[in-house]
Amino acid sequence: MSDTPKEITRGHMAVFQDPLPLVEKPFAAYAKKLGITEDETIELLRHYLSTGVIRRLAGVLKHDRAGFVVNAMVAMVIPPGECDAAGAVLAEFPFITHCYRRTAYPDWPYTMYAMVHAKSRREFDGDIERIRSSVAPQEMAVLRSVKEYRKTAFRMG
Amino acid sequence: MQPIERKLLNAVQRDFPLEKRPFAVIAKRHHITEKRCIEMLRRLTAQGILREIRPVISxxxxxxxxxxxxxxxxxxxxxxxxxxxxxxxxxxxxxxxxxxxxxxxxxxxxxxxxxxxxxxxxxxxxxxxxxxxxxxxxxxxxxxxxxx
CATH class of the missing domain: 3.30.70.920 (Lrp/AsnC effector binding domain/regulation of amino acid metabolism (RAM) domain)
Structure with a gap:
């Protein structure tokens, strides 16, 4: 299937941005809003999953309530030419959920960012040590989460 | 959390079934009823452990x-x-x-x-x-x- 025009895709995402209801036939809610059958709705989801417009259809946990009580953004200075190799190594760690290369500044020189989630301080310290020994960043800042003011999924207005 | 609740949480984070009755499919894999599966997921949501099940949009x-x-x-x-x-x-x-x-x-x-x-x-x-x-x-x- 070819890519759907952007305006049509946006109309579909306005419906798919809602969470799936926890009922026997959860896709019926989307189908009703889209004015199509449940089978067609499932096909449409399959299409967007295959094109990557929808990354995943999945349960999203609340980290701290699910037992991940120590969370941090780890910023690292990795030389530009070594970022891809380091990124590949970091992506393999199960305790890292997100990893990006980002813009650096003279007074904030970090180029690599990894989100780390651990069930205890002890486990967390071990995770940080594994990052340090595997990618050997020139500098590393461990920015532990202190307070969550907001965590939500984006919604179109 | 009970072991079955942990298993369900791990299951819904990956390979969510694209079927008309997805919770029946998950329930069968874990040898529980569809009703019990939905009830447990609702309870985990009410407890704030499971935020929601959703399409994650790029x-x-x-x-x-x-x-x-x-x-x-x-x-x-x-x-x-x-x-x-x-x-x-x-x-x-x-x-x-x-x-x-x-x-x-x-x-x-x-x-x-x-x-x-x-x-x-x-x-x-x-x-x-x-x-x-x-x-x-x-x-x-x-x-x-x-x-x-």
Missing amino acids: WNRVGFTGILIGLAVAPDRVDEVAAAINGIPGVTHNYLREGRLNLWCTLTCENDADGQRSLTFMRSLDGVADVKEFASEKTYKIGLVLDV
């Missing part, structure tokens, strides 16, 4: 841009600044962290002008000493799956 594929912003905020002003930032449409994450840049938020916006307007607003807030925009240059992992 908003950049439909014309939106997400940026990470780090701010240096005076410690005695951080609650007020965080509340003001939460009032900006498109702010999805907002965390107080250890470090010189101590408030970190993500902003999803439709165009560069909207993004710049939001950054200007953040810079104008009392107690804010620095605001830095961290564009993502390359993505190495967007996982979101955690074994509980």
